[in-house]
Amino acid sequence: MTSLALQQRYKGVAAEQESINLSQAERTVSIATGVKLALSGFKGIFKSPFSSIIKLGAGGYLLNRGITGHCELYSRMGRNSTEPVNVNIRSSFLIDKPRQQVYDFWRKLDNLPLFMKHLESVDLIDDTRSHWVLKLPVGLPKVSWDAEIVKDEPGYSIGWSSLPDSLIDNAGKVRFQDSPDGNGTLVDIIISYRPPAGGFGGGIAHILNPVFKNMVDDDVRNFKQYMDIDDTYVVYE
Template identity: 50%
Template sequence: MSTYQSLNGHGEPRATMLYEQSNVLNVSKQGRIASIVGGALLTNSAINNVTKHPIRSLLRLVAGGYLLYRGISGNCPITAYAGRRMGEKHSRTIKVRTKFTVDKPRDEVYHFWRRLENLPHFMRHLASITEHDDFHSHWVVKGPGGVGTLEWDAEIIKDEAGAFIGWRSAPGSNIATAGKVMFEDAPGGGTEISVVIAYRPPAGYVGTGLAWLLNSAFYKMVEKDVMRFKHYVETGEITA
């Protein structure tokens, strides 16, 4: 698992994004042995001929290094990218965590977020949210640049007035997603908000047009959307 942490204009941590990826073994034992042998031969050849054929040796060194990694780790990135992974249900998850203070009373901030249809006003990756009742809604998400869409039904699973909202995709949805927002009185006034939002693509997403869910541009878009909340709820204006 790797961690990405962005900074605000003052060099302070702004939001943390966690990319979770399973270390699935997708190379057979025989394939690993063959990769190690082939990688060693290519690497040795590259070293021995580097002065005579520098470009060819460089290519052999890259190929040899890849085969050695494939054999030692048991994971083939090319195979994974092509969607031929063993246990493909272990797809990556985008998880955004952030905490910030809003210069508004806690109850006002809570009620604004509790009306889910307000979220697309400042979250650009959300095309729309339609509330069916107090606990069930329909979400539509769009990819970076408006390329690709995905929709599902969601349900609020925990609701504490003025303190906590938790939601998740409804059973049977074609994407696993969940989120929670916690509201607390800030020591200096206003409301301290803690947000966690997670998206996991469905199993078998490769080749179905949903690869944008794992694109770094989508990660950054979700992060920026969360951080727009502070400005929007305080001023009613949407930042660029």
């Protein structure tokens, strides 16, 4: 084989690899679902021709998707590989409360659902580990994960990270600083998450980023309002 032919062959292989944007699990599910739809379409072709044609078309699409490992929808969304996509969200705000008081409230993590409306609960396992549950529409399965505080500077910062094998791989850090006039607290929040590699979440992560940013901003406003208005909360055991 000539060097030119080898180069063309390697380019073809590379192009094929670059076009794969589905994980192996997604490809398996696509093939299985495609076969099921196609068989159902064949069985009912004479009884319900219209619905059968739709099933055959959908089955063929899923089979092609699974066999090639390529999803055109993902490509149009900018998902061109199976590498996970990191989403980083940052927000800063001022709260009219002393720094230590704001830190103490946040450090008791089971306080978070009081203002983070997308959280159903945060249960403390021990002094550093906690169990988080997202609030989802009725009928959907619960999404939960365990997290651990990996850095704690009392009165100044809290850093956490999800534990290995969590459904949602995420990490965050909150920093607390005295405001310039010394009467309030500057809070700086950084949250990062990584959807499962090759998953649909990864495929649209860059589209969902503004949605998650708005969600965090809403929670931030809730937190600020809660801290500025409510002086009755308990921050100690």
